[in-house]
Amino acid sequence: MADTIESTQTPTFVREITKMSEDFDRWYTDVVRKAELADYSPVRGCMVVRPYGYAIWEHIQRAFDDMIKSSGHENWYFPLLIPESFLAREAEHVEGFTPEVAWVTEAGKHGRLEERLAIRPTSESIIGGTVGRYIQSHRDLPVLLNQWCNVVRWEMRTRLFLRTAEFLWQEGHTFHATAQEAMDEVDLILEYYRRIAEDWLAIPVLVGRKSETEKFAGAVYSKSIEAMMRDGLALQAGTSHYFGQNFSQAYGISFTAHDNRREYCYTTSWGISTRLVGGLVMAHGDDAGLVLPPRVAPVQAVVVPIFRDAEGREHVRRFVETWQDLIRDAGVRLRVDWSEERPGEKFNRWELKGVPLRLEVGPRDVEANQVMLVDRLSRERRPLPVAGLADRLQEELDRFQIRLFERALEFRRRNTYEFATLAELVAHFREGTGFAWAPWCGRDECEARVKEETGGVTTRNFEPDVPAQGTCLVCGRPARWRVAFGRSY
RNA sequence: CGGGCGGUGGCUCAGUCCGGGAGAGCGCCUGGUUUGGGACCAGGAGAUCGGCGGUUCGAAUCCGCCCCGCCCGACCA
Numbered sequence: 001m002a003d004t005i006e007s008t009q010t011p012t013f014v015r016e017i018t019k020m021s022e023d024f025d026r027w028y029t030d031v032v033r034k035a036e037l038a039d040y041s042p043v044r045g046c047m048v049v050r051p052y053g054y055a056i057w058e059h060i061q062r063a064f065d066d067m068i069k070s071s072g073h074e075n076w077y078f079p080l081l082i083p084e085s086f087l088a089r090e091a092e093h094v095e096g097f098t099p100e101v102a103w104v105t106e107a108g109k110h111g112r113l114e115e116r117l118a119i120r121p122t123s124e125s126i127i128g129g130t131v132g133r134y135i136q137s138h139r140d141l142p143v144l145l146n147q148w149c150n151v152v153r154w155e156m157r158t159r160l161f162l163r164t165a166e167f168l169w170q171e172g173h174t175f176h177a178t179a180q181e182a183m184d185e186v187d188l189i190l191e192y193y194r195r196i197a198e199d200w201l202a203i204p205v206l207v208g209r210k211s212e213t214e215k216f217a218g219a220v221y222s223k224s225i226e227a228m229m230r231d232g233l234a235l236q237a238g239t240s241h242y243f244g245q246n247f248s249q250a251y252g253i254s255f256t257a258h259d260n261r262r263e264y265c266y267t268t269s270w271g272i273s274t275r276l277v278g279g280l281v282m283a284h285g286d287d288a289g290l291v292l293p294p295r296v297a298p299v300q301a302v303v304v305p306i307f308r309d310a311e312g313r314e315h316v317r318r319f320v321e322t323w324q325d326l327i328r329d330a331g332v333r334l335r336v337d338w339s340e341e342r343p344g345e346k347f348n349r350w351e352l353k354g355v356p357l358r359l360e361v362g363p364r365d366v367e368a369n370q371v372m373l374v375d376r377l378s379r380e381r382r383p384l385p386v387a388g389l390a391d392r393l394q395e396e397l398d399r400f401q402i403r404l405f406e407r408a409l410e411f412r413r414r415n416t417y418e419f420a421t422l423a424e425l426v427a428h429f430r431e432g433t434g435f436a437w438a439p440w441c442g443r444d445e446c447e448a449r450v451k452e453e454t455g456g457v458t459t460r461n462f463e464p465d466v467p468a469q470g471t472c473l474v475c476g477r478p479a480r481w482r483v484a485f486g487r488s489y
Numbered sequence: 490c491g492g493g494c495g496g497u498g499g500c501u502c503a504g505u506c507c508g509g510g511a512g513a514g515c516g517c518c519u520g521g522u523u524u525g526g527g528a529c530c531a532g533g534a535g536a537u538c539g540g541c542g543g544u545u546c547g548a549a550u551c552c553g554c555c556c557c558g559c560c561c562g563a564c565c566a
Contacts, residue, residue: 016500026559034500044557099564122566156490156564163565216566224566236566273566306525313524344526351526362525372525381525489566 017352019287024231025159031281032160035290035353038277045158045165049274052353053161055298056277057168061148063200063295064170064272067192073144073172078126080149081117086125090250096217097121100153102165119152124218124243124269127173128251135175135265137256142185143175161278162235162489169273175253175265179244182266186223186240189270193225193238201276202293202405203227203283204412205237206435206484208461213444216269220244226460226484228412229282232433234460234486237279240270283408290354291376293404294397301327301393302350303336303371306343306362319366323386330390332397351376356400357393359384377403422450422474425485429454435486439479441472449474450485460484 017030032038037053049057065075081104088094104117120126131143152166161167172189176182190207197205205225215222219241227237248254248264257263284291294300303320307313320336327334335355337346343360350358360372360381370383373396384392415434419425425436440446440459447459450473461484468479 029559040558042557096565151566153565155566167566169566239566271566275566304525308524342524342526342528344524344528347526349527360525364525379526 017287017289020230020285021287027285027287028278028282029160031285031289031352032278037281037290038160040160043165045155047160047164047166049168052298053277056280056292056296057274059296059298060196060200060272060276061170064192064196065146065148067195068144068146068172068189071144071188073146073174076127076145076147077149078120078123078130078147080120082120082123082126084116084118086129087118089125089129090218090247093124093218093247093250097153100155102152102154120149121151121153122269122271123147123149123151123171124173124247125251128247128253128267131173131175132248132251132253135253135255138177138258141175141177141255141265142181144172144185145174146170146172159278159489161274161281163275167273167275169271172268172270174268175248176267177255177257177263177265179266182244182268183242185268186242186270189268190223190225190238190240193240193270193272196272196276197225197227197237198405200293200295201280201283202295202401202408203237203279204405204409206461207463208484209464210239210461211442211444211447211459211483213447214459216241218243218246220246224461226486226488227279227283228408228415228435228486229279229489230285230411231282232415232487234435234484234488235275235279235282236460236488237276238270238272241268243267243269284404285354288348289352291404292354292356294356294401297354297356298333299335299350299353299355300333300397301335301357301359302346302355303334303359303361304343304346304350305336305338306360308363312363315363315366316361320361323389327390327393330394332390332393357396375400377407420470420473422453425450425457425473426453429457429485429487433487435460435484437482437484438473439468439470440481440483441475441477442480443472443475443477446472446474454485457485457487460486460488 016034018026020027035052036050038050039048041048101121102119104119106112135141135143148170150166150168155163155165158164174185176185194205194207197203205227207225208223210222210224216239220243222239222241224236225238227235229235244266245264247267253265254262255265281290305316305320307316324334324336347358354376356376358374360374365371370385372381373384374381417428417434417436419428419436419438425438428436451458462481466482468482470479471477472479
């Protein structure tokens with residue numbers, strides 16, 4: 001286990017999940033299942049997303065959808081099934097994906113199909129092959145489209161949310177008249193992804209370009225956001241690709257320019273997936289379970305009533321009813337837990353589910369016209385008067401969001417290193433994890449050497465516009481970039 | 490896809506070696522007593538023992554094939 005994980009805060013109340021420090025992978029699966037985010041299904045590698053997990057995804061969807069709509073993107077829907085002949089047109093692309101494509105080869109009484117149909121692993125081919133028809137003139141450009149859908153990739157080793165055979169995502173595909181405009185689009189979306197990760201999920205990310213070997217099959221270049229999980233491993237959390245004219249040439253997507261010359265479009269594609277939900281778990285969780293950033297938390301504050309008997313219950317109920325709707329009307333996602341369990345059970349349940357704020361309301365609080373506020377990070381109790389409660393909760397949620405981000409940032413800072421030589425980097429990754437920055441010449445072979453000598457450490461990304469100091473950690477040639485290395489999911 | 494381990498009530502697991510009664514704790518239901526960090530008492534429900542086939546008078550247990558999960562490697566958002 002990495003020494004990067006903070007030791008558990010005491011006391012520990014949770015009994016149903018493996019400790020993070022004991023076995024991070026089991027901890028993760030336990031949290032996902034016990035917090036009711038998702039569960040296994042009868043089909044290998046496929047998952048059931050439960051309402052609590054889906055609600056998080058819906059918040060992410062809403063946030064991102066609003067962003068892209070604001071810059072003129074529109075949602076479309078393309079078929080799940082893609083004819084093999086479509087998929088096959090871009091050579092590098094096919095080669096990259098065929099190992100994990102699932103095929104439909106027969107259908108009911110129709111029997112065997114003349115042409116087998118791929119279940120989309122991604123939709124560049126069907127979209128490229130279709131949208132070309134709608135593009136004739138430079139006046140038709142840009143086409144800025146997106147779709148929210150599921151895709152299937154027949155993965156070998158699967159894990160809930162992180163790598164499943166079927167997952168939910170958005171895939172954006174855009175078509176431009178100039179290379180510059182397409183490249184700007186790639187950066188615009190990357191900035192949206194950064195905001196989703198940092199501002200909404202409270203997960204700090206490295207924003208940069210992928211190496212040649214790590215880029216998307218068929219892309220000229222790929223950019224990504226890379227997050228650090230609490231076991232020190234990297235998670236690629238979103239990608240944005242520039243295709244140049246690779247796809248438009250393969251799929252015949254061209255337009256007539258101002259000067260009446262026929263030209264191929266410059267295209268991009270970009271995606272984020274339900275993987276982000278898994279990232280959320282691993283970036284913020286602790287031994288008690290989930291810790292959710294308020295902006296995507298299905299429940300932002302939970303009220304736990306405390307009473308002795310039916311009369312006391314009624315007493316508390318009347319009190320809570322005087323203000324609960326005011327809180328909700330102010331936009332706080334408030335849940336009042338009137339279930340039969342004892343307070344202690346409720347505390348643990350809602351901590352496991354990562355609810356940022358808890359309001360304990362007992363007889364003493366009714367008398368004092370207050371609630372007891374406990375936050376998921378510090379677990380400290382303090383009284384909050386009912387007067388102005390909605391505003392105070394909103395402030396607390398905003399603060400929680402920031403604290404969570406800063407905690408993650410601090411964690412990343414403590415687990416980020418800087419090395420000048422391969423020997424240092426290899427020594428570090430023998431036991432250690434985290435991100436390691438190092439100067440790099442940019443050549444595949446040096447990258448491959450690092451991967452080999454460390455047993456799997458790869459480049460995550462780099463800032464292409466920032467020139468590197470010094471010499472390549474492997475070959476000693478002048479460095480081109482300062483690149484982040486890490487083990488990844 | 491290779492190597493290893495596992496699948497028994499909702500959950501965690503015993504039982505499998507050595508064939509014959511399907512079990513425990515937790516959870517669930519009912520009643521009572523409780524309620525500021527996972528209470529207690531009494532009663533009760535709940536199982537295709539992962540699936541299919543075989544051996545046997547008889548299979549959770551032995552044999553074969555398959556499915557799912559976990560760990561370790563090669564491939565990936």
